[in-house]
Amino acid sequence: MASKQMLVFLLIVMACLSSISLAKEFVVGDQAGWRTGFDYTAWAEGKEFRVGDKLVFNYPVGSHNVLRVDGDSFKNCTAPADVKPLETGNDIITLSSPGRKWYICGVGKHCQVGKMQLAITVQENLDFQLHDNMAPSPSVPGGETPNSANGIKMSVAQFLMVAMAAVVMLFMA
Numbered sequence: 001m002a003s004k005q006m007l008v009f010l011l012i013v014m015a016c017l018s019s020i021s022l023a024k025e026f027v028v029g030d031q032a033g034w035r036t037g038f039d040y041t042a043w044a045e046g047k048e049f050r051v052g053d054k055l056v057f058n059y060p061v062g063s064h065n066v067l068r069v070d071g072d073s074f075k076n077c078t079a080p081a082d083v084k085p086l087e088t089g090n091d092i093i094t095l096s097s098p099g100r101k102w103y104i105c106g107v108g109k110h111c112q113v114g115k116m117q118l119a120i121t122v123q124e125n126l127d128f129q130l131h132d133n134m135a136p137s138p139s140v141p142g143g144e145t146p147n148s149a150n151g152i153k154m155s156v157a158q159f160l161m162v163a164m165a166a167v168v169m170l171f172m173a
């Protein structure tokens with residue numbers, strides 16, 4: 001029955017599409033963007049960051065930059081020499097591992113005085129991660145993905161849905 005197989009195919013496609021939309025994009029500071037005098041601690045409060053989500057830093061090119069640092073550098077507002085700043089004005093960082101993450105601006109005294117500091121905690125993505133190498137890595141304008149953890153992700157519900165579709169397909173055959 002071609003139409004039944006088509007239905008199963010559509011179910012699988014839907015499951016894949018909905019899994020893609022699971023990854024969230026956080027625009028740091030929302031409309032304010034990445035600037036001095038904004039409370040990024042308050043901004044991050046209550047937000048759930050998960051592996052696979054993205055941080056977007058928006059700012060006028062040349063005014064600021066983004067440095068990924070460790071906890072000590074964050075506290076002291078120091079930029080280690082080996083940290084390459086992101087400076088496109090639209091820096092996108094894919095959160096590729098769980099744990100505490102720190103970002104500061106390395107321009108002038110923007111960190112010390114302007115409080116351009118963002119600390120977040122990234123939580124493990126509880127979803128199944130399948131076929132890590134099958135998905136083409138998405139292009140990341142202006143940013144670099146530290147580790148390529150971009151794969152097709154499926155939630156438990158979606159996995160069950162696909163499994164059910166497979167069972168249905170078996171019965172239809």
Ligand SMILES: [Cu+2]
Nearest residue numbers: 064105107110
């Ligand atoms: Cu700055």
